[in-house]
Amino acid sequence: AFAPGAIQQGHFYIVDGPFGLLSLAALGAILAALERGSWRWYAGAGLLIGATAAVKLTGLLLGPVLLVAHLQREMALSEEPWPQRLGRGLLGRPLWLAGGLAALTLVALEPYLVVRPDLIFRARTFADFAASAQIAAGDVLRPWTLVDVHSVAYLHHWTHLFPLVVGWPLTLAFLAGLVHAGWRRSPASLVALTWVGLYFGLIGGLHAKPVRYLVPLVPVLAWLAADLLARLCHRRPKR
Numbered sequence: 001a002f003a004p005g006a007i008q009q010g011h012f013y014i015v016d017g018p019f020g021l022l023s024l025a026a027l028g029a030i031l032a033a034l035e036r037g038s039w040r041w042y043a044g045a046g047l048l049i050g051a052t053a054a055v056k057l058t059g060l061l062l063g064p065v066l067l068v069a070h071l072q073r074e075m076a077l078s079e080e081p082w083p084q085r086l087g088r089g090l091l092g093r094p095l096w097l098a099g100g101l102a103a104l105t106l107v108a109l110e111p112y113l114v115v116r117p118d119l120i121f122r123a124r125t126f127a128d129f130a131a132s133a134q135i136a137a138g139d140v141l142r143p144w145t146l147v148d149v150h151s152v153a154y155l156h157h158w159t160h161l162f163p164l165v166v167g168w169p170l171t172l173a174f175l176a177g178l179v180h181a182g183w184r185r186s187p188a189s190l191v192a193l194t195w196v197g198l199y200f201g202l203i204g205g206l207h208a209k210p211v212r213y214l215v216p217l218v219p220v221l222a223w224l225a226a227d228l229l230a231r232l233c234h235r236r237p238k239r
Contacts, residue, residue, distance in 0.1 A: 005165025009212045015056050020216035022052040026062050027195055027220065031188055034069040039094050046098030050105025057129075061198040063102065068194045070095045072187045138207025145208045154204040157214060165214050170225070177224035180231075189227075192220055 009016060026048035033041035045066055052059030070092060112119050123131035126142075134140040141149075151160070162171040178196070181189040196217060203213040 003166045003170075003218050005211055006215050006218055009215050012212075014212050016212040016215045019052060019056045019059065020219065022048060022055060023059060023062060023195075023216050024219050026052050026059070027065070027192070030062070030066050030069050031191060033066070033094070033098075034073055034187055034191060037073055037094070039097065042094035042098045043101055046101030047105050049098070050102040051109065053102070053106045054109035058199065058202065061202065062195065063099065064198060065191060065195045066098055067095070069187070069191045072190065076187075136206045136208040148207055148209045151209055153206075154200075156209055157200075157204055161209060161211055161214055165211055166218060170222070173225040173229070174221040177221060177226075177228045180228040181224045189224070192224060196220055196224075 006017075006020075026045060029041055029045035029048050032038075033045050049059060049062045049066065052062060071090075074092065107114055119129070121130050122128045123134065125131060126135070131140070135142055135145060138145070138148075148156075158171065158175070162174065166174070178193070181193055200217065206213075
């Protein structure tokens, strides 16, 4: 709640704040769908995935996260051979309901994706999506991306950016929480790891490494770290 990086970035009216909020809400709906299997939660997850993608197209990565949660549930509910369970899971109506609602929500909020798809590939100004993507990938260098020329992909975020965003103690707790989640491999942990892996796998490899890209990861990593710390506390005597 008091991560300096999140507070500082919140003063710039950037999309990463709303994106972080919506992606966290979508992840919560996905976890509820995993636990309860209710059509209501699948519908809510679909709506939130569409809304998140409307803020930032990276939100589409939440689709595979929902798929992982759904398949985990389907695999656990039956003792049939895994190919049959996998096929039934992929054809599940709740999953298709969520996917349809996500697509409808995205198009309703960003109709240009259907009406003027050519705008995605336009690169006339820095505000255009294609131009921003070129700068982020390093195809076009700008003064504010020169600082990232010699940085190491993926590692730089942990050695330089996360310590600025949340401080070194919490950065180390984040790493420990990730290791614990990978070791535990509970259904919820696997869902969280899928989201962290997909999102960080995308932004971590970019040439541009602004601090704001890490803001959406902070609550999920904090949750994994808190899960580890809570389990360590439960192993201690009551005092």
